[in-house]
Amino acid sequence: MLIRILILLVIGYLIWRWFRAREQSTKPPEIRPATQLVQCNHCHxxxxxxxxxxxxxxxxxxxxxxxxxxxxx
Ligand SMILES: [Zn+2]
Structure with a gap:
């Protein structure tokens, strides 16, 4: 009986790990500002x-x- 509970816990843990890994891999990459702002040398x-x-x-x-x-x- 105790072994069954342990197996269920391990399976549950593995499923939880798998979901977390999927969640992280499907996250969109951080959007960084691709363009850097520069100042015009004439009108600033x-x-x-x-x-x-x-x-x-x-x-x-x-x-x-x-x-x-x-x-x-
Ligand atoms: Zn300008």
């Missing part, structure tokens, strides 16, 4: 890095601002 507007225009080490929000800065300097 924050824009996603993917949408920025880079001129050397400087970052601009648009081609226009990049050109403007080049014309000034």
């Amino acid at each position: 507007t924050l824009i996603p890095e993917s949408e920025s225009t880079k001129v050397g080490q400087r970052v601009y929000c648009s081609e226009e601002h990049a050109k403007h800065h080049q014309d000034v300097s």
Whole structure:
């Protein structure tokens, strides 16, 4: 009788472990901000890095601002 209870407990424990493992594996991956915000060197507007225009080490929000800065300097 005691062995039966022990077997049931072990089976129950294994099922619980299996459910927990499934729960963890089906969890969606953490959503991290894929885009990093950068500041325009001309108007200081924050824009996603993917949408920025880079001129050397400087970052601009648009081609226009990049050109403007080049014309000034
Ligand atoms: Zn700008």
